[in-house]
Amino acid sequence: MKSLKLLILILLIHSQIFSQQSPKREMRAAWISTVENIDWPSKPGLSDKEMKNEMIAILDNLRSYNLNTVIFQIRPTADAYYKSTKEPASHWITGTQGVAPGFDPLQMMIDEAGKRGMNVHVWLNPYRVQKDTVRDVLSKNHLYFKRPDLFLTYGKTRYFNPGLQETRNFVASVVGEIVRKYDIQAVHMDDYFYPYKIEGQEFPDEKAFAKEPRQFKDKEDWRRDNVDLIIKQIRDTIIANKPEVEFGISPFGVWRNIAKDSQGSNTRAGATNYDDLYANILKWQKENWIDYVTPQIYWHIGFDRANFEVLAKWWAEHKYGANVYVGHGDYKISNTAKEPEWRSSDQIVKQIEMIRKMPLIDGSMHFTASTFLKKGDTLRKPLVEKEYKYIALTPEANRITRLKPEPPTNAVIAKKGNNAILTWKAAFNDKKYVIYRFPKGKITDFSNPENIYYVTTALKLEVPNANLENYVYALTALSQTQTESSPIEFSTK
Numbered sequence: 001m002k003s004l005k006l007l008i009l010i011l012l013i014h015s016q017i018f019s020q021q022s023p024k025r026e027m028r029a030a031w032i033s034t035v036e037n038i039d040w041p042s043k044p045g046l047s048d049k050e051m052k053n054e055m056i057a058i059l060d061n062l063r064s065y066n067l068n069t070v071i072f073q074i075r076p077t078a079d080a081y082y083k084s085t086k087e088p089a090s091h092w093i094t095g096t097q098g099v100a101p102g103f104d105p106l107q108m109m110i111d112e113a114g115k116r117g118m119n120v121h122v123w124l125n126p127y128r129v130q131k132d133t134v135r136d137v138l139s140k141n142h143l144y145f146k147r148p149d150l151f152l153t154y155g156k157t158r159y160f161n162p163g164l165q166e167t168r169n170f171v172a173s174v175v176g177e178i179v180r181k182y183d184i185q186a187v188h189m190d191d192y193f194y195p196y197k198i199e200g201q202e203f204p205d206e207k208a209f210a211k212e213p214r215q216f217k218d219k220e221d222w223r224r225d226n227v228d229l230i231i232k233q234i235r236d237t238i239i240a241n242k243p244e245v246e247f248g249i250s251p252f253g254v255w256r257n258i259a260k261d262s263q264g265s266n267t268r269a270g271a272t273n274y275d276d277l278y279a280n281i282l283k284w285q286k287e288n289w290i291d292y293v294t295p296q297i298y299w300h301i302g303f304d305r306a307n308f309e310v311l312a313k314w315w316a317e318h319k320y321g322a323n324v325y326v327g328h329g330d331y332k333i334s335n336t337a338k339e340p341e342w343r344s345s346d347q348i349v350k351q352i353e354m355i356r357k358m359p360l361i362d363g364s365m366h367f368t369a370s371t372f373l374k375k376g377d378t379l380r381k382p383l384v385e386k387e388y389k390y391i392a393l394t395p396e397a398n399r400i401t402r403l404k405p406e407p408p409t410n411a412v413i414a415k416k417g418n419n420a421i422l423t424w425k426a427a428f429n430d431k432k433y434v435i436y437r438f439p440k441g442k443i444t445d446f447s448n449p450e451n452i453y454y455v456t457t458a459l460k461l462e463v464p465n466a467n468l469e470n471y472v473y474a475l476t477a478l479s480q481t482q483t484e485s486s487p488i489e490f491s492t493k
Helices: 002-021 048-064 106-114 165-181 207-210 219-241 273-277 280-285 308-317 347-355 369-375 378-389
Strands: 027-032 070-073 119-126 128-130 153-154 157-160 186-189 246-249 326-328 362-364 409-416 419-425 432-439 452-458 458-463 471-478
Touching: 027 186, 027 369, 048 106, 048 369, 106 119, 106 452, 119 165, 157 165, 165 186, 165 219, 219 246, 219 362, 308 347, 347 362, 362 369, 369 378, 378 471, 419 471, 452 458
Parallel strands: 027 070, 027 362, 070 119, 119 186, 186 246, 326 362
Antiparallel strands: 128 157, 153 157, 409 419, 419 458, 432 452, 432 471
């Protein structure tokens, strides 16, 4: 009996170590920033062909890291990287707001990411309209010129007025159109709710507060309620259109400092979500208004004012049923970084290793996609050799009703020289397909990511050097909610 217990204990320890090193399900995402052409396109006014080539290069590169999700910024400043009936095409695409390219960037992103097995989260900024009012970039058909009463300026930036119900209605209608028209995995918003404070300047919302105070006497509580209302309305809008689409928030890394709130983190951050951006993230998680949270913990392990380890543990302990992904500051990696911890990719590797030991954290999101291109093997080699050695499927969201897919049918292998052509047919609720490869005669462990060969939305895959004498191939389907079907084996044609 003792020997049996010892064997079970050894197996459990081995399973835990394996899951930490190579989990089958783990969020591995990268933000693709479009504001100011950070990631895509590299500059305004490129030809359609040049823009398409750049997008393909980004996706191929991210796929080479075994990432499984892209967070594509499609509304950086009340503009559009998709076919919108409500807002003009972004000036960061063609150089002129309202002049669209000859293709739909979001649809291309969905199609091309899907072929590579990656999900697409669409990233929207709720309030920001014009980053720098000194530059005259707004098209004449922008809502600003029809309803200037809905907008205000703070510093150099123009915003929708968060205190108005009409603002919330319009932003929710934008989200509703996107969710209806596009086959996306999630709607995503980052830390830009109320803007970061400018010293000596009060945010100019006095008139809105006087017009629509509701029950509030304290303006800061009223501001937090304004953001609560838009989050709840967006959540309701998504559910009314496609309840299988997730809603995620990527907040600033600190909710509140412990000096301000006993529930806060043991940090000394200069700004916080609750006190400065009026974003009460914990309330949204408790109320089931969001499906995942990705705190931007862009500090290194051991940083005195905001320690990565302290914050990762804090967010894990305050998940309230939402999925938790950690936002990593890969962009900080530089040979000349002021902080020595960021002078190599070791910091990111250590952070991934650390959060894998925290069972309440479900993966990572990396800022930003261009970092993966610029760093090349400096970042790819350590990640792909260990942390991201195998393909991982994305986690299922805890709060989404699961859509169960049927297994694909007619899975056939045809030899083509040394290669093999794998084909299959879709079934009910199928969105993506997971191709597994096993040593011949050993189709056993579908939980081991080492056996995942590829993930794609296509119904056909060419496998180079397929080695059919020594390997067999199997197939499952994934639904919109990342739920996996039972497997089927490929038969030889």
